[in-house]
Amino acid sequence: MNNPQPALSNDQLISVLAQGKNAVAIHTTDKFNIRYASNAMLSIWGKGPDVVGLPLAEALPELEGQPFLGLFKRVWDEGITVSGKDTPADLLIDDELQTFYFDFEYRAMTDDAGKTYCILHTATDVTERFLSRQREQALQEEMRAANEELFSANEELNAANEELVQSKEVLQVTNDALNDSETRFRNLVKQAPIGICIIRAHDLMIEDVNDSYLELVGRTRSEMQNRTIWEAVYEAAEVYAPIMNQVINTGVTFKAREAEVMLVRQGVDQRFFLDFVYEPIIYKGRVDSILVLVIDVTDKVMARRSIEEMxxxxxxxxxxxxxxxxxxxxxxxxxxxxxxxxxxxxxxHSVSWEEYAAVIHPDDQSARTMAHQQALKTGKLFYEARVSFPDKSMHWVRIQGQVYYNDNKKPVRILGTVLDITQFKQLQQQKDDFISIASHELKTPITSLKASLQLLERMKDNPSPQVLPRLIEQSSRSMQKISALVDDLLNVSRANESQLALNKAEFNIFQLLENCCNHVRVVGKYNLVVKGDANLKVYADEHAIDQVVVNLVNNAIKYAPDSLEIQLSVEKENDMIRVSVKDSGPGIAPEKIPHLFERYYQGNADGYKNSGLGLGLYICSEIVKKHGGQIGVRSEWGEGSTFFFTLPAAE
Structure with a gap:
């Protein structure tokens, strides 16, 4: 039986969550006590692990007057989920009240009755994203303002051209304003904290690009100048060239979130996740340029996926x-x-705690109660018990758990596991039964042998010609019985350890059937009839196969003593030879047939009491399997039984 791979403990799971990048906290009671907070959440709060267990208002007093405590109360009372994006919060970090922005969710975890037992609190610090967006918006406003200035300057320039003859000074001023406006625009692009690339619409030539964009795509400025965008960043052309063409043709902005893009950096393909915008710049009613704004969000996406994978x-x-x-x-x-x-x-489906406890066997209820009482003292729950199924079948379970306490050292919670150990218990019972049977089976011949030896000891100086042969014969039978039992034990041990050695050779299987079982033929009570093809040969261990046939014949005599004729037959089936042993006894009950070849199983027929270790058919099965054959039985209650096995035919 293969042992299952050990599962992660709850402490290990919590430790893994604590090391993750996402901020997670769990709050209990209507005071929102902090029952658990990951390292990321503690970092956001600017607090240490000593806040775990405190009410939220006590751990973060600066929340007073902010909406969050009210939201917590609503989530707790109504059992709902509340979330927000780009939500400002004032937190006391290093004794200084600072404003941060978060994406957050308060999720009520409710029981079957719909009552909240904890709140799952997740948060992501998006301050940098929020401020970047504000800066981006401000940049766009400035860029639009610059475009308007450019447009205004062009209008002024046109007017100046018309009045050129009258005012050269006005023309000079207008040109200077235009140059200043363009310079400001270029500086804005260059200094922006996000990747920016300006592309001419009619031929897709790169007009300008900032350092952030160059760093993202892994190109130098010289590799981008005097090139079209898809010559410079060729690896993205197949997917994104059609999208850019659509923006140029329609004038409609395209936005992408966490788009997966493969970029070639230093000759190596690298996967990135990007938030980006294709913004059309309209001039005189048509798209003049495309403004590309890009933010690398690869780290955020990979971190989230890593947590999901864990x-x-x-x-x-x-x-x-x-x-x-x-x-x-x-x-x-x-x-x-x-x-x-x-x-x-x-x-x-899930039921109440009382219903789970009710199916524990009455004889195990006291052990369960004692285990729970002991767990409250030691912090560890462990016991094994029987469980009664609705179909009245009995199953064994092993229950283990960890007790958790509140600040007052009062036990409030048990987290644990349950494992079905029914098969393990059955194997234990089989082992105990086998030891009992083996002890009994060995005791009988040993007792008989001991008695014979004691009588021989008494008459050694004056042996009786009538009694002495009987005592020797009785001692010999006892030794044969002991030897047979020991051989069975050795054979099953070798089979378990895959050490059952086979000396294979080619031999006539029909002749083996005719010559085997002399111990039965000599007695004369049973008639062994051999049928089939007399020329069939097999490639196998002759001694081991003889042992199989003897075991099957002995089994027929043992469990069908009134079947005075036992038929042994041999026939060919494709590349295999099939050997059968048939009796006309009482047959075997259908429910016993699947277990006949199991170790230690004794399928006594009703009305017959037989000794043995329950190993004979198991050993036969192992010998046949090691030859590459199959073993089985066909039987109907009251109609006799036919045991059969197959062996490879000789070539």
Whole structure:
């Protein structure tokens, strides 16, 4: 039995979340006590881990007068989710009240009754993005203003041309204003904190580009000058050239968020995620240029995906281990469960804590109660119990958990796992039964041997010609019984360790059937009838196959003692030889057939009591499997049984 891969513990999961870049906090009670806060959230608040456990208003007193405490109360009372984007918040960082901007979400986590038991608080500091957007907007306004100035200057220039004869000084002033305006515009582009590229509409030539854009696309200024945009950034042309053409033709702005783009930087393909805008610049009713604004958001996207991937791995690990999980609120008596836990307890869906406890076997209820009482003292919950399914079947479960306490050292919560150990318990029972059977089976011949040896010891000086042979024969039978039992144990041990050595050779299987089982033929009670093709040969270990046939014949005599004729047949099936042993006994109950070749299983027929370790058919199965064959049985209750196996035919 393969052991499942160990699942991540809750502490490990929390530790992983704490190291993530996303800010996460969990609040409980109507005071919004901070039950958990990731490192990223503590960094946003400018606080240390000592705030965990404090009410939110006490941990961040600067929130007084801001809308957030009111939003928390609404989420708690109404069991809803509230979120916001680019929301300003004043936080006390390094003893200085500073304004930051956040994307946030307050999500109420409710129980089956719809009552809130905690609030999941996530936040992303978007201050830099917000301020960048403001600067971008201001830049656009300035650029539009510059365009208007240019337009105004052109108008003035036209008027000046018309009045050139009258006023050369006016023309000079206008030209100077135009130059100053263009210079300011170029400086704005160059100093902007985001990537900017200006592209001429009619031929797509690059008119201007700033350093941020050059850094993003991995080009030098000389590689961008006097080139079209798709000559300079050729790797993006296939996807984005049609989009830019559409902007030029329609004059409609195109915006993209987290667009995946492959760029060649220093000869290496690199994947980026970009927020960008194709903004058409209109002049005299037509698109004159395209303003490209780009922000690299690769780090943000990859961080988010990394967290999503870790969450998925954790979920898959739990599912692969087939482990159920639960979260028990000791204060409210409410337990949240995973679907796998419901299945382990025999339910189709989640039920109340009391209903889960009710299906525990009555004889195990006291152990469960004691385990819970001990857990409240030690912090660790562990016990094993039987669970009764609706179909009255009994299953074993192993329950483990970790107790969590509040600030007053009072236990308030248990997080734990449940594992179905029914198969393990069945194997344990099989082992115990086998030890009991083996002890009993060995005790009988040893006792008989001991008695014979004691009698021989008494008559060693005056042996009786009548009694001595019987004692020797009885001792020999006891030794044969002990030897057979030990051989069975050795064979099953070798089979388990894959050390069952085979000496394969070509031999006539029909002749083996005619010559085997002399111990049965000599007695004369049972008639062994051999049928089939007398010329069939197999490639196998003759001694091991003889052992299989003897075991099957012994089995027929043991469980069908009134079947005085036992038929042994051999026939060819494709590249295999099929050997069958048939009796006309009482047959085998259908429910026992699937277990006949299991180790230690004894399929006693009703009305018969037989000894043995339950290893004979198991050993036969292992020998046949190691030859590459198959073993099986056909039987109908009251109609006899036919055991059969296949072996590779000799070439």
């Amino acid at each position: 969450e998925e791995r954790a979920r898959l690990a739990i599912e692969a281990a087939e482990t159920g999980t639960f979260d028990l609120d000791l204060v409210k008596g409410v337990m949240l469960t995973s679907p796998r836990l419901d299945t382990i307890f025999g339910f189709q």
